[in-house]
Amino acid sequence: MDKNFWIERWKKKEIGFHLNDYHDFLKKHGEIYFKDVSNVFIPLCGKSKDILWFYHFGKTVVGIELSDIACREFFLENHLQYNKSEYKNFQIYHTLDKKIYFINGDFFELNKDVLNFINITIQAVYDRASLIALPFDLRKQYVKHMFRMLNNKIKYFLITMEFEPIEKTQKEVGPPFSVTENEIKNLFEGYCTIKKIEERSIERKNAINSKEILYFMEKI
Numbered sequence: 001m002d003k004n005f006w007i008e009r010w011k012k013k014e015i016g017f018h019l020n021d022y023h024d025f026l027k028k029h030g031e032i033y034f035k036d037v038s039n040v041f042i043p044l045c046g047k048s049k050d051i052l053w054f055y056h057f058g059k060t061v062v063g064i065e066l067s068d069i070a071c072r073e074f075f076l077e078n079h080l081q082y083n084k085s086e087y088k089n090f091q092i093y094h095t096l097d098k099k100i101y102f103i104n105g106d107f108f109e110l111n112k113d114v115l116n117f118i119n120i121t122i123q124a125v126y127d128r129a130s131l132i133a134l135p136f137d138l139r140k141q142y143v144k145h146m147f148r149m150l151n152n153k154i155k156y157f158l159i160t161m162e163f164e165p166i167e168k169t170q171k172e173v174g175p176p177f178s179v180t181e182n183e184i185k186n187l188f189e190g191y192c193t194i195k196k197i198e199e200r201s202i203e204r205k206n207a208i209n210s211k212e213i214l215y216f217m218e219k220i
């Protein structure tokens with residue numbers, strides 16, 4: 001899946017993944033799981049409202065997003081003033097109080113230098129519709145890259161999806177892609193402890209047995 005796929009989706013406003021409220025799992029479990037955390041990283045963040053949930057709880061949030069449309073719309077729609085700076089291939093937007101950073105660029109090019117530039121040590125990851133936005137091979141690269149970059153103690157709040165496509169094909173169906181518990185184990189086991197917290201049934205077009213699942217993981 002190339003970057004243009006997502007750039008085009010934002011241009012055409014095909015952003016059915018975007019929620020106009022905080023995610024239910026975040027509302028229900030966030031206060032407990034992010035209690036001792038000050039700095040949260042949100043990979044592939046879109047213009048997610050969840051960023052504001054963290055902001056309202058006094059956390060510093062760093063998101064990374066390919067689309068500059070998403071970055072600008074986030075600040076505009078939420079009536080937040082921002083400043084902008086540049087570091088290598090990245091445009092960095094931040095609120096005037098420096099509590100929300102939007103890094104505009106490719107997650108796979110992000111490294112510690114960029115996080116050092118904004119002077120933030122990430123303590124937790126919030127991943128909703130991010131891992132599952134990527135096809136199988138990229139998911140492996142994504143997790144590897146994540147833990148290469150964040151090599152300190154990390155809490156990881158992960159929301160995934162599982163479903164069975166009605167029409168069976170050889171190719172993976174998505175995005176969002178169905179990511180099984182077994183794959184989560186294979187992807188994360190070498191880095192973290194993994195705990196399944198909750199699952200719930202959801203509706204997904206052209207699929208059955210669709211569910212959304214919350215995992216909480218910790219790298220010590």
Ligand SMILES: C[S@@+](CC[C@H](N)C(=O)[O-])C[C@H]1O[C@@H](n2cnc3c(N)ncnc32)[C@H](O)[C@@H]1O
Pocket residue numbers: 006007017018019043044045046047048064065066067070105106107108128129130133175
């Ligand atoms: C399914 S959306 C989820 C957005 C957000 N997490 C949410 O809950 O609304 C995936 C997002 O990842 C962004 N994206 C995809 N590949 C990316 C990459 N390599 N680097 C940064 N962002 C990327 C897309 O532009 C899109 O906004």
